[in-house]
Amino acid sequence: MITSWNVNQFFGAENWTKLTDDEKLGYWKNKDYMQKAFDFILSKLAKPDDLVILNEVPNTKQKNYDVFKKQFTAFYKKNKLTVIEPLNCPASYGKTVAICQNGSYERCYDEIIDLEFGSYRNRILAVRGSACPQEIVFGVHIPIYESSKQPNSVALWNSLILTHRKISEKGNRIIYIGDINTYQLGTVNKNKLIEFMSEGLVDFWLEKGHSHNRATFNADTRIDYALVTDKDYSALAKKYDMEIDDSTREGDKPLSDHSAIILKEKTKT
Incomplete structure (x- = not known):
């Protein structure tokens, strides 16, 4: 099972850029909230080959980052999990990480x-699992397009396209999964998504017959995707079904403004 979830910095469903430092700290010091979030992650790691990709995990630019880091470290050590972080991760407010049972996945194509x-x-x-090393999973988080920001999301899309060309030459089965902030036709990010998919990728959710309008985000949009190499779609479709878990956005105190998307292995008969 492969799960991808944007945790929104562990600030619930709030627009965290508008929170005060004290409000942010209040979330991280709320033991019930943090435990509920950690329990959700743990529930997706029942088997050795299960993988969780998290977008927007707090990083070093967040004030009081050490408060979060202490809790997060205690969580994964207690449960004998491995957290895989990006190589040479720059200082930032958030980062994408992968979590697995100890030793079952490793970073690749550094x-x-x-x-x-x-x-x-x-x-x-990018990570690969020991159980299926030819299957490469990319955890991806594309930013919202901002024309005034340099570099902006176009630079990341272009890098992703170049990387895909290099790695697909090796014949791997590739899955790109995460929050790509893309929904509306005619937008820059949508145009770049179409360009990226023209390199030999398909939208797993749509190929499975589901609706593009099935929301994964509180703005009632589907912005979390799983893209797979089209040559491998048939094999992957036999292996996985795809689900959206909205429980992370539900209740009086939701865990995030994003649902989790899940490639769930089919039950063998």
Whole structure:
């Protein structure tokens, strides 16, 4: 099972950029909230080959980061989990990480990613599992497009396209999964997604017959995706079903503003 979830810095469903430092700290010091979030992650790691990709995990630029880090470290050590972080992760407010049972996955293609992604290295990593080493999983977090920001999301898309070309030459089965902040036709990110998919990728959710309008985010949009190499779609479709878990956005105190998306292995008969 492969799960991808944008945890929104562990600040619930709030727009964290508008929270005060004290409000942010209040979330991280709320033991019930943090435990509920950690329990959700743990529930997706029942088997040795299960993998969880998290977007927007707090990083070093967040004030009081050490408070979060202490709790997060205690969580994964207590449960004998491995947290895989991006290589040479730059200082940033958030990062993408992978979590697995100890030793079941390892980071791969570091040299290519380090070369291509520059200041966006915190947003991407590639891992492979010991049970299926030919299946490469990329955890990806594309930012919202901002024309005034340099580099902006276009630079990350371009790096992703170049990286895909290099890695797909090796014949791997590739899965890109995460928050790619893309929904509306005609937008820059949508146009770049179409360009990226023209390199030999399909949208797993749509190929499975589901609706593009099935929301994964509180703005009632589907912005969390699983893209797979089209040559491998048939094999992957036999292996996985795809689900959206909205429990992370539900209740009086939701865990995040994003649902989790899940490639769930089919039950063998």
